Amino acid sequence: MTFEPKIVGFLCNWCSYTGADLAGTSRIQYSPNVRVIRVMCTARIDPTFVVKALQDGADGVLICGCHPGDCHYSEGNYKLMRRYPLLKRLLTAYGIDDARVQLEWVSASEGRRFGDVVDLMTQRIRELGPSRVSAALATDAAER
């Protein structure tokens, strides 16, 4: 069976979710691998959400928000901009390839770009292969 990456996407309500919506209404073809979760702002994305997604079997996590300077709440996306590199280092400590988590800025008018971002992310995760997180945790329960 070919590996189909499962990617969880956290999209901000004001730019990226609208951008994804535009990709749909514009009939843009892109990989169907991202499961989108809408959040009001990327600042709402607690690193716990990303870790939880990986624990529950996601092969990748895609975070999309308004371009810097364009946040609906002025500065929300900067909060994520600061959390993102620290979160990546946390995941590296866990031995998880940090490319499994990606941050991209996508505006409400960038439907085409959203499709490209998803295609690229899916391709990248396909190359990395399935995440071994769930399997590792299952092994621990079975074998000391």
Next chain:
Amino acid sequence: MSEKLQIAKYWGAGCGGCDVSLLDTNEFILDIAAAADIRLWPIAVDGKYSDLEAMEDGELDVSLYNGAVRNSENEHIAKLLRQKSKIMVAYGSCAHLGGIPGLANFATRDEIMDRAYLHNPSLQSGSKVVPQPITEVDAGELTIPSFYRRVYKLDDVVDVDYYLPGCPPAPAQVKAVVLTLVAALTAGAEAPQKGAVVGASDVAVCEDCPRTRDEKRISKFYRPWQIIQDFDRCLLEQGIPCAGVATRSGCGVRCPNTGMPCRGCYGPLPNVVDQGAKFVSALASIIDSKDPEEIDRIIADIPDVGGLAYRFGLPASLLERRVER
């Protein structure tokens, strides 16, 4: 049986600091000895595993288990104590969350064995002696406990009634918890709800911290020895990563009061599932920059993000251990 309470205290993978913390209750330990028979406490009193095995189920009133579960002996005794005890208490950070020994979950068993027994500057070069669970000798077979692939917290292997956090638990809290349990067992007082974290509060360390807090905006992280700190001001505001924001209070703010940042030993706040992720989130949010490259430079001053975030709770985190590579 006698009227006295029957208690046991055991150490799994721990340092012995928890055992000392019980003694740190000073003369109160005499009250414990007067009110209770200490049936097993390897570090302090006599009492053999065989005595434990000979007990009736439920014969012990309280078992205080400190230390994490690193090997088969730790798990075996945890299960025996659970079987023989009415109340099982995870005592201290290691039993509660995995503790310092839990940091070993960032490495594999093979890496640990290699580092400890094969490639270590303090070893005689060429040493190839690695402990084996079973060794054949002329007289027969010798066994030692088997070293697990990873570290577990106590409730990964047995049912736990109460969690008493801290590395080690603060003596005043130990005393209060012991008195609560004695009152529940002997005088019919209401016991804490099963599964409760006892001997701690439900707010963050910051709530009890006497340092003054203002706006948190930092442009550099420092390790405690890299900066002459202002003892009256929040450590985070001075760029010293302090886990107080993401840690349950009840310790008496021991570390910040002595000039050291909180390391998070009392564990996550109620309803927080992953203490390290919360701590990292808080640390990132105080960085005063909107430039990705500058942000990268600022966080580069934190040498070990994983170890900092999960100093006492890696086995209790969502991912529990290093999972790949």
